[in-house]
Amino acid sequence: MSIRPPATKADPEQRTPVVRHTAQQHKQARRARSRKNWTTFLLFAGPNIALILLFIYYPLIANVRYSLLNWRLGSDTATFIGLENYTQFFTSATGLEVWRVTIIFTVATVVGSMVLGLLLAVVLNRKLPGRTVVRTAVFSPYVLSGVGIGLVWSFIFDPNLGVLSHVFAYFGQNSPEWFLDPDLALLMVIIVYIWKNLGYCAVIFLAGLQSIPNDLLEAAAIDRAGAVRTFFKVTLPLVSPTMLFILITSILSSMQAFDVLRIMTPSGNGTNTILFEVYLQSFGAYQRAGYSAAISVVLFVVLFLVTFIQIRFVEKKVHYA
Template identity: 45%
Template sequence: MTTTTADRQSQADGASTGGGAVPTARGRRRERHHWRRRRKEYALFLLMISPNLLIIGTFDYWPVIYNAWLSLTRWNMLSGTPRYVGLQNYENLFSSSSFHGILWNTLTFSAAIVIGSVILGLAVALLFDQKLRGRGIVRTAAFAPHIVSGAAVATLWLFIFDPAYGLTRVVLDPFGVASPRWVNDADWAMIALIIAYLWKGLGFVAIVYLAGLQNLPEELYEAAKLDGAGTWTTFRRITLPLLSPVTFFVLVTSIIGTFQAYDMIAVLTGGGPGDATTTLSWYVYQQGFRASDAGTAAAAAMLLFFILLIVTGLQTRFVQRKVHYT
């Protein structure tokens, strides 16, 4: 049978069309299989992280949401039920002159601890970095207060600050200077609290800085020495910039620690005299557990939350511009 050119072309077209249908169907089956597998992987992923999401949502996010709602209510925890009052709790706080003083106390306390921790911690770390005899024992002794409870440290400083028989009197008497009434005088109470708090955390900050110092590359110092750079220039141009990640860590931990300070305030000053050493965290405790005013306590806690949120944002900007990771 004779096959014309048109017939051969028709058969070729049919073969090419039929041959192309098989890969297309196979590709669709492969794609469906791929998406089924991806859905199974997503389902497994969600199943694996759901316990963590549940825990984080329950213990992190839900308390914040509940506290935000509680700050809009008036509720005596000993009796009655929460009553919605809107922003009245916040208005009462900002219209209170004593609360303005509490905010100032919080900022003063936090700034003094943060600045003091950085300066004194770095100075002690530089001293510890020297090749001195018995430096291991000295480092251990300096770090020890950090692992002691805040209540115990505050009790120790109560004895040190005692104007009748404390260590401060023993030190000041030979100079004819009377020991101040540290924790009972509004002019000295905050200073006493700052001294005790700095002493407790100084060893930890010094050890952190010491770890940073001992990991700095020696070749940079050798190059600076060959270039004729002095001690201060080397410290300012090499040591400080390379220690910026450590400084940032110290800033973050110090700020968080000061805003959470409670135990040493409770034992050393009790927030007094008057409100001289009352910080936001101590005020939240007073309103919530002593005055049983849950609404005011929640509003103060939300203000503390927003302050920390702003500080965190500023710290993030600081990291982007000033912190140099090597």
């Protein structure tokens, strides 16, 4: 009589339920972790998402709806007119003037702030006595109130009592009528806005310059590259990521400039940028809320496209070390 040895391994038929049971447990554990992660995410991010939906996306959608109406601020009735507000903004002489002023103001302030800011950052990057105090003084205008800046510079440009009037008088000239001439008014606010944003560009450029490895600069010096050639061949390519960041933020800031323009030129008079025109059309003498909403929608689309184009195409020319 033969004795069958005891089985050391379980039959495949007996192991299958155990494997299936283990896989089921893993699936349930993954679901539990997923629910826990989503619960944690909603607890922390839920209030922020709700606030963004309530105060950003809902007003945006409502603004698009208002832009299709002929509606005056405070009126109980509104008439649906479709795209007439958009057509008027893109074809009327007033709308074309707004585009002209916006382009001139944006290009002048962005280019002026970036060029002067880069030159100032190069100077402040040197080991000069008192450079910390100078950096603080240069950056201060950027954090000051735009209302305060507008009031101070309005007094400076005053043709009768301002500081500039005394400067012109010293040279035997009369002070220009900055506030009455539309072209001079635009030049005035451009100067003030460049002065306001100069410190921001200088500080960001300074951070980019200080991140350049000294080995590259020493290698350029060994190759007998002059200061100008080193600046254009080594320094500029290495600060191009910083330059792209400043370009995007400066364009967005300039196209949304309002406080300085409102204080120095309350009625516009040659300084009607898109955002300022939104205010004048809605809360000024016109009170055309529907037309103002259409302009604000156009501004949103323009800002989105400008940012997308810069990130999509300009970033390709940026050198990341």
